[in-house]
Every structure is written in C-alpha cells, then in structure tokens.
Amino acid sequence: MRKNNGGHGGVIINISSLAGLTPAAYQPVYSASKHGVIGFTRSIAALASIGNYGVRINSVCPAFVDTPLLESIEKEENMGELFKYKDRIKDMMKCYGVLDPSLIAKGMIDLIEDDASNGAVMKITTSRGIHFEEFGVQQKTKI
Ligand SMILES: NC(=O)C1=CN([C@@H]2O[C@H](COP(=O)(O)OP(=O)(O)OC[C@H]3O[C@@H](n4cnc5c(N)ncnc54)[C@H](O)[C@@H]3O)[C@@H](O)[C@H]2O)C=CC1
Ligand SMILES: CC/C=C\C[C@H](O)[C@H](O)/C=C/C=C/C=C\C=C\C(=O)C/C=C\CCC(=O)O
Numbered sequence: 118m119r120k121n122n123g124g125h126g127g128v129i130i131n132i133s134s135l136a137g138l139t140p141a142a143y144q145p146v147y148s149a150s151k152h153g154v155i156g157f158t159r160s161i162a163a164l165a166s167i168g169n170y171g172v173r174i175n176s177v178c179p180a181f182v183d184t185p186l187l188e189s190i191e192k193e194e195n196m197g198e199l200f201k202y203k204d205r206i207k208d209m210m211k212c213y214g215v216l217d218p219s220l221i222a223k224g225m226i227d228l229i230e231d232d233a234s235n236g237a238v239m240k241i242t243t244s245r246g247i248h249f250e251e252f253g254v255q256q257k258t259k260i
Contacts, residue, residue, distance in 0.1 A: 119170040126171030128229050131158045135180045135240060138250060143202040151178075155238055159252075162236030173235040175228045178250070180242045181209075182216045214243030223247065 118124040136144055137151030158176040165172050181187060190207070193200040224239050224247045238250040 118172055119165075119168075121169055121171070124171070127173075129172060129174045130225050130228055131174065131176045133158070133176045133178045133238070135178050135242065137176075137178055138238070138240070143199050143206050159236045159238070166235055173232075175234050175237040175239065177221065177224055177228070178238060178240045179216055179221050179224075180213050180240075182218055182221060184218060187215070216241060216243060220247070 118127050120126045131154050133154040134147070134151040136148040137153075137155045139148075141148035155176055155178070158174055162174040164170075165174055187210070189195040190203045196203060220241055224241050227247065228234050228237065228239060238252075239247060240250055241247050
C-alpha cells in the first residue's frame with residue numbers, strides 16, 4: 118500500500134471507541150485495547166507522514182452504536198465477573214443514547230474524503246455528533 122514500497126497509497130481507518138479515550142469501569146480490558154488503537158494510529162500516522170508513505174491513518178471513536186455487539190452484555194460468558202454490572206452499562210446507554218450505524222459510516226466517509234486528515238481521532242456521540250479529540254500542540258509536530 119505504501120507509495121515508497123511500490124503501492125498506490127490510500128487511507129486506513131482504525132476502529133477505536135469512546136472507551137479508548139475515557140476510563141470504562143465495566144470494560145477495563147476493552148478500554149485498554151481501544152486506548153492502544155489510538156496510540157498505534159497516531160504513531161503510525163506520524164511515521165507515514167515522515168516516511169512519505171502516501172497513506173493516511175485515522176481512528177474513529179464512537180459511543181454506543183446499535184449493533185449486535187451491545188447484546189453481548191446480556192451473556193455471562195462474555196462478561197465474566199463484570200456481568201453483575203450489566204444494568205449499569207444499560208443505564209449508561211439510556212443516559213448517552215445509542216447511535217445509528219449510518220452516522221459512523223458518514224464519519225468514515227468524511228475521513229476518507231478529507232485529504233488533510235492523518236492521525237485524526239474522530240469522536241461520535243449522540244450529544245455532539247461527529248467531532249474530534251484535540252491533543253497538545255507538541256504532539257502534532259514532526260520529531
Ligand atoms: N457497537 C458499539 O457500541 C461500538 C463498537 N465499536 C467497535 O466497532 C467495531 C465493530 O463492532 P460492532 O459492529 O459493534 O460489533 P459486531 O459484534 O456487531 O460485529 C463485529 C464483526 O466482527 C466480526 N469478527 C469478529 N472477530 C473477527 C475476526 N477475528 N476476524 C474477522 N472478523 C471478526 C464478527 O463476525 C462481526 O461480524 C469493534 O471494533 C467495536 O469495538 C466501537 C464503539 C462502539
Ligand atoms: C459491554 C458494552 C459493549 C460495548 C460497548 C461499546 O463497544 C463501546 O465501545 C463503548 C462505548 C462506551 C461509551 C462510554 C461513554 C459514552 C459517553 C457519551 O456518549 C457522551 C459523553 C461525553 C462526550 C464527550 C465528548 O464528546 O468529548
């Protein structure tokens with residue numbers, strides 16, 4: 118895919134979660150993995166820029182989305198010892214709302230079409246729609 122490796126360039130979108138930016142008390146391992154997705158995305162995006170890969174790498178962090186994944190909280194074999202907190206997760210869904218998957222698709226198309234986006238961390242919530250996490254200035258510079 119890399120232009121400097123015989124490829125044609127392109128765009129990669131890694132799927133993180135809002136749980137990759139905030140603590141998620143009832144999903145600690147999931148949250149850790151999603152924090153990792155963001156760190157990896159931003160790091161490889163910086164490398165792609167420095168190395169002139171012609172590839173842009175961005176990430177998307179939705180809040181709760183209406184997909185079969187949300188049904189996993191109803192199964193004790195998925196939740197393990199955190200199963201006892203399932204009603205608290207459901208309360209969070211009621212509080213924050215559940216997004217339609219079409220809004221995630223729109224956010225991803227925006228990232229594909231925006232030639233300037235690289236290392237972006239897009240957040241999607243019912244309250245604010247599509248918006249971006251802002252990081253410190255020093256983290257945006259090429260070092
Ligand atoms: N649904 C939600 O509330 C949110 C989901 N996400 C993330 O969005 C992504 C997609 O999740 P959903 O569509 O909600 O889940 P989903 O459970 O509805 O769909 C996941 C899909 O991945 C496939 N899959 C699972 N393991 C695989 C493997 N090893 N190789 C290939 N395919 C595999 C499954 O067959 C399924 O089609 C996930 O990374 C999830 O963490 C992020 C934020 C919110
Ligand atoms: C076991 C639960 C199953 C799946 C969870 C989902 O996969 C998903 O990844 C988890 C989402 C967690 C979301 C947590 C908080 C959501 C908060 C809001 O929607 C809004 C709050 C603040 C917005 C602030 C901002 O936009 O910066």
